[in-house]
Amino acid sequence: MxxxxxxxxxxxxxxxxxxxxxxxxxxxxxxxxxxxxxxxxxxxxxxxxxxxxxxxxxxxxxxxxxxxxxxxxxxxxxxxxxxxxxxxxxxxxxxxxxxxxxxxxxxxxxxxxxxxxxxxxxxxxxxxxxxxxxxxxxxxxxxxxxxxxxxxxxxxxxxxxxxxxxxxxxxxxxxxxxxxxxxxxxxxxxxxxxxxxxxxxxxxxxxxxxxxxxxxxxxxxxxxxxxxxxxxxxxxxxxxxxxxxxxxxxxxxxxxxxxxxxxxxxxxxxxxxxxxxxxxxxxxxxxxxxxxxxxxxxxxxxxxxxxxxxxxxxxxxxxxxxxxxxxxxxxxxxxxxxxxxxxxxxxxxxxxxxxxxxxxxxxxxxxxxxxxxxxxxxxxxxxxxxxxxxxxLHLSMEGRPGTLIVGSNRFTAELAKSLMKAKSPVIIVDSSWERLQHARKTGIPFYHGEMLSEQTEYHLDTIPYEYLIAATEYHSYNALVCTTFMPEYGRTNVFKVSPFHQLRNNNVEDIVDKVAGRILFKQEVSVDDLCSRLSSGYVFRQTVLTEKYKYKQYLEDREDTTVLLYFIKPSGQIKYYSEEMRNTPEKGDTIVSLTSQSKEFKKIQNKLDNQRNNGNNNGNGNGKGNGNRQ
Known part of the structure; x- marks a missing residue:
């Protein structure tokens, strides 16, 4: 007793x-x-x-x-x-x-x-x-x-x-x-x-x-x-x-x-x-x-x-x-x-x-x-x-963890596309029909309405989504959304993207940074930055870690301007990059990043060079073999 x-x-x-x-x-x-x-x-x-x-x-x-x-x-x-x-x-x-x-x-x-x-x-x-x-x-x-x-x-x-x-x-x-x-x-x-x-x-x-x-x-x-x-x-x-x-x-x-x-x-x-x-x-x-x-x-x-x-x-x-x-x-x-x-x-x-x-x-x-x-x-x-x-009975929403994105723009549309390719549920929510054109044009699931309204609570099914990302151009609104939904999603699953550059020196925005949700990706990368990089030719790139190609080598090879977005575990679980992130990608994980096109060109060029060299070696080998047989 x-x-x-x-x-x-x-x-x-x-x-x-x-x-x-x-x-x-x-x-x-x-x-x-x-x-x-x-x-x-x-x-x-x-x-x-x-x-x-x-x-x-x-x-x-x-x-x-x-x-x-x-x-x-x-x-x-x-x-x-x-x-x-x-x-x-x-x-x-x-x-x-x-x-x-x-x-x-x-x-x-x-x-x-x-x-x-x-x-x-x-x-x-x-x-x-x-x-x-x-x-x-x-x-x-x-x-x-x-x-x-x-x-x-x-x-x-x-x-x-x-x-x-x-x-x-x-x-x-x-x-x-x-x-x-x-x-x-x-x-x-x-x-x-x-x-x-x-x-x-x-x-x-x-x-x-x-x-x-x-x-x-x-x-x-x-x-x-x-x-x-x-x-x-x-x-x-x-x-x-x-x-x-x-x-x-x-x-x-x-x-x-x-x-x-x-x-x-x-x-x-x-x-x-x-x-x-x-x-x-x-x-x-x-x-x-x-x-x-x-x-x-x-x-x-x-x-x-x-x-x-x-x-x-x-x-x-x-x-x-x-x-x-x-x-x-x-x-x-x-x-x-x-x-x-x-x-x-x-x-x-x-x-x-x-x-x-x-x-x-x-x-x-x-x-x-x-x-x-x-x-x-x-x-x-x-x-x-x-x-x-x-x-x-097909009455369960169980599956890979989904992401609910608040705010429609060029970057969030591309992010949603990459998540859909990974077979992860995703939806974009925005009160502006005009801004939703980014989602509508690419066939991404969307909801037209105000995320904080009572009507949205009853009409939008949030069960499939374990993560919430607030990525509008208004940082105060992003913080408010994160604060509202933090009890429902959990502190570690709520993110907000940094605001525009010109707001960084504003004391109010500095305070808002400390309210609710974690800063997604990096503090110095704003929504404006991400959209601008896409306009200048940046692309979404997937890299699979292997026994020979480990995370440390990946970090050494990447360009300084590369933005690490998230990585996918073999089970399908998604981990978003954040400055407060404690998890490290391991063998078998797939890293998704926003990379400059020059990096992609170099990768393709190296692959072509390797193929050309292999072809020349094979050609030389075949010629010698034929000559010997003659």
Whole structure:
């Protein structure tokens, strides 16, 4: 066991973030790594048991974390995303959820052997997927926008619905099995649910109004929202258990659709907090399991239940509910397969296991085992298969890392052409139709619009592009673009090209150099320089490094005016040159540079000379041979 609670808290955080890093480093599902890590330090090696160690604080910590995670997910649910997706999302969240409840309850009764009462409670709960498991999978698999948005909306909307269905089923059971049935409790449930939704809407509108009117200073906005989320959740949950999830979801959706710029600024902070919470909660939940629970998980009735839920109940509910919604067969197959259960299912099932057992339903004691079995198997199966299946169904954007270039000019058009030759996705974005002629003439993919506008966010699919290059003639705009998209692309994947020569001595531009994105290529090479060099005959040149021709020799051979642009790894990965670049090209890498034409002429001339010399040598050899034979 760990020596202290402080050490245990540190270990939970370290293991959670370490699992996330391992998953990122080796391209594995993060939730699988976290689950296995929690099992290793908990029931297998017995290093910790957070549920026992934290005592009465364990459940409140889990509940608050789930509320914050669900709110952050709802904060991404803008109704503008539903263009063309409203019908399938609505049908899956209503008809699909109802079918999954009924079918899941029947399966729980006939296969898992649960009583009707317990089966209908757990059947309602198991319709949930949730942002804790869906978001990491979407981040890993790089699905096309349409199926990705459907899975995201379903996960966040159905999370509170599943918890409420379980509560509703329990209230119905309590009503029907009572000696003197009284509908007061049932009416209280409906009233509490309506109140929770209205409370979330009111808190969302209230905090949004305070942001817009300046009643909350910038430095307090994120902490204020953080506390208000907990307040909103607690008030609703104290009135009726599990309605707090509905309340924070309503609050998040309300804020997301108010069009407040501050919300977008806070979203990155919320995402960071959510990743930390998801990591910690998964470690805590799995580490708190008993070894008996793990062994019981492999019993025939539980395995049979899990398999039917994965291969029959989920696909059937999706296929029936999406009839006439316009989804393709491939999309239905993918959405019908991907339904991992997560934190909400684990936390709520433990609550119902206790109250159902107290109510006299002895079969409720296997709920924790049943829930973890469904969570673990779905997380592993869907986590490892989502990438493979999405590729097979042609619903994945996976491929060589792409580049999104902001600013159309002669250089960016030629750069895009070279990337296309390397079979790397590329697109040029510019608000000027006239400037886009450089891209249009050469058949380069382009988007006509303002990169920083809200419309572009909903119309331009940025999933295929891992790098962003801001290469307009306005350095301040380049810096603004880089600052805006740095949280999305990462600090090492955002670049800006230097401005015009005449701006270099301007103090403002010197300051801008230090803001956001790394300077692409070299500090002294501006957009104007690059375009001028192309006009004077410079060409894009590829050089492959070999065992005999190494990078050091290449640097010695190149002309001083050569601009090193990027190099391509044998795997297809692209590394752009920057003064802050730490990577060095190796054997097998292909270096792409902007080189003067004289260098190319010399190269061609040397090749011709070598061929001519070889031809003369061969001719002399043949003549001697013929003479000898004569």
């Amino acid at each position: 760990v020596p202290s609670i402080l050490f245990e808290i540190m270990l939970i955080g370290l293991l959670g973030i370490g699992s996330q890093w391992l998953a990122w480093r080796y391209r594995m599902p993060a939730i699988v790594i976290m689950s296995i890590t929690g099992l290793l330090v908990g029931p297998i090696f017995g290093l910790m048991n957070p549920e026992e160690d934290f005592g009465n604080l364990y459940n409140p910590i889990i509940s608050v974390a789930v509320a914050i995670i669900l709110f952050e997910g709802a904060l991404n649910l803008s109704f503008k995303e539903l263009r063309g997706l409203g019908k399938p999302v609505f049908r899956i969240s209503t008809v699909g959820a109802f079918l999954a409840w009924i079918l899941g309850s029947l399966t729980a009764h006939y296969i898992a052997g649960l009583s009707w009462a317990v089966a209908f409670v757990i059947g309602g709960l198991f319709i949930v997927t949730g942002p804790t498991v869906i978001m990491p999978l979407l981040r890993q698999s790089k699905l096309k926008p349409r199926p990705a948005k459907i899975l995201k909306w379903e996960g966040i909307i159905v999370d509170p619905i599943g918890a409420l269905l379980a509560v509703f089923a329990f209230e119905i059971i309590a009503f029907l099995t009572a000696n003197n049935p009284d509908g007061t409790a049932l009416m209280m449930f409906f009233a509490a649910s309506i109140f929770a939704a209205i409370l979330g809407w009111a808190f969302g509108r209230g905090i949004g109004w305070m942001f817009e009117t300046g009643h909350i200073p910038e430095f307090l906005k994120s902490p204020a929202v953080f506390i208000v989320v907990i307040l909103c959740f607690t008030i609703a949950d104290e009135i009726m258990h599990e309605t707090g999830l509905l309340s924070v979801t309503a609050m998040g959706v309300t804020l997301a659709n108010m069009g407040i710029s501050s919300v977008a600024d806070m979203r990155h902070f919320k995402e960071n907090i959510t990743i930390l919470l998801i990591s910690a909660i998964f470690i805590m939940l799995t580490a708190s399991l008993q070894i008996e629970t793990l062994l019981q998980m492999f019993s025939p009735n539980i395995l049979g239940y899990v398999l039917l839920m994965m291969f029959i109940v989920r696909p059937l509910s999706i296929f029936i509910s999406t009839i006439g919604t316009g989804l393709s067969l491939n999309e239905k197959v993918l959405v019908g397969w991907i339904a991992p259960r997560g934190i909400v299912a684990l936390t709520v099932s433990s609550y119902f296991a206790s109250i159902l057992t107290e109510a006299g339903y002895e079969d409720a004691n296997i709920l924790t085992t049943l829930t973890f079995g469904l969570v673990f198997f779905t997380v592993c199966a869907h986590g490892f298969s989502v990438g493979w299946l999405s590729k097979k």
